[in-house]
Amino acid sequence: MVFILGVNFPERNLKSLESFFGIGPNVSARLLARFHIHPQAKVSELANPQVLDITAALSEMKIENDLRRQVLDNIKRLRDTGTYRGRRHALGLPVRGQNTRNQIKTAVRKNQVERRL
Incomplete structure (x- = not known):
């Protein structure tokens, strides 16, 4: 079991970096390339210095x-x-120019899910 930023990662691959909010596939791939870690490597196979390097990089982000x-x-x-x-956010409507015809229920639902944390 490996701890990265207080999160326990079992025997899974390093795609588990993407479980952090704000880290997607591109950022994850860049981090792995920066520390010369193979993308298919398991978390349990990492050496302690590599885990510390990843933790330090994530703490800066x-x-x-x-x-x-x-x-x-x-x-x-x-x-x-x-x-x-701002008014579109307040009303729960699509913000980025999407049409609302026949989609208003979906748009409102998606806006609520993303914005209410």
Whole structure:
């Protein structure tokens, strides 16, 4: 069992880095390439210095609660300034120019899931 940033990772591959909020496939691949780790390597096969390097790199990045807080602050700023995007967020409507015809229920549901943490 390996601990990275206080999260316990069992015998899975390093795709488990993507379980952190804010780390996708591209960032994960860049981290693995930076520390010369094969993408198919298991977490249990990593040496202790490699785990410490990954942990140090992740601690420098803005992930999990810090990133969630930043996203919510950005949305709050848009609402407070009264921009078009802020009003769309407040109403729970699509923000990025999608049509609302026949899709309003899906759009509202998706907006609620993403914004209410």
